[in-house]
Amino acid sequence: MTATCSVCDGALDGFDQAVCDSCERPFHLPRRTDADGIECGRVWVHDQWLTLVHACYRCLGEMPEKAASASRPSRRRYRRVR
């Protein structure tokens, strides 16, 4: 059972990942915010449904160019706190 991330094409370990609600493909999403994992998408709480919404950067249109060469370990990319 080997899955690859739809954003950076890297291997997924089965833990730090989520499935995009839009394209329904798995992507990297660290479970803990202080983790050093790769982040290839976002999760937030939907205003009306109050459910968790997952979206990969590909669907968000925030495809980081660095993701193409995803061998860089803990380089923080966008971190918008809002």
Ligand SMILES: [Zn+2]
């Ligand atoms: Zn990824």
Ligand SMILES: [Zn+2]
């Ligand atoms: Zn997606």
